Amino acid sequence: MYPTTNGQGRTCSIGGRYCDNGGQVNEYFERSEFACKCGCGFDAVDAELLEVLTDVRETFGPVSITSGNRCKKHNKTIGGAEESQHTKGMGADYKTKAAPESVQEYLETKYPDKYGIGRYPNRTHIDVRSTKARWTQYV
Numbered sequence: 858m859y860p861t862t863n864g865q866g867r868t869c870s871i872g873g874r875y876c877d878n879g880g881q882v883n884e885y886f887e888r889s890e891f892a893c894k895c896g897c898g899f900d901a902v903d904a905e906l907l908e909v910l911t912d913v914r915e916t917f918g919p920v921s922i923t924s925g926n927r928c929k930k931h932n933k934t935i936g937g938a939e940e941s942q943h944t945k946g947m948g949a950d951y952k953t954k955a956a957p958e959s960v961q962e963y964l965e966t967k968y969p970d971k972y973g974i975g976r977y978p979n980r981t982h983i984d985v986r987s988t989k990a991r992w993t994q995y996v
Contacts, residue, residue: 891925901946924950948984
């Protein structure tokens with residue numbers, strides 16, 4: 858069901874959407890940053906998601922992934938949305954040193970008609986779904 862790693866730590870691609878570069882997926886990110894926090898091994902990195910996060914990194918400085926992939930079980934445990942993009946390897950929550958509002962405005966301006974962008978008080982969510990979705994959660 859999920860893209861899985863082979864014995865060499867490389868992701869087996871599903872439809873060519875996933876990066877296959879071993880531990881270091883590009884100059885800024887390690888595959889382990891995206892791994893499901895339950896330890897199940899789900900650590901696929903969507904290539905389009907990686908492009909967006911790389912752009913954020915090059916614009917705002919270091920990016921800290923707070924939640925990358927989630928297996929269905931972990932997603933349910935933490936109360937994630939049933940069809941969360943995190944469960945597809947296509948979503949991430951992250952922090953930068955910049956104010957979250959600045960990053961969120963940047964993404965909404967750059968991608969006005971696509972992707973999922975979630976506004977949270979101390980982090981930002983981005984996913985690369987094919988449709989536009991926006992939400993704010995200040996609790």
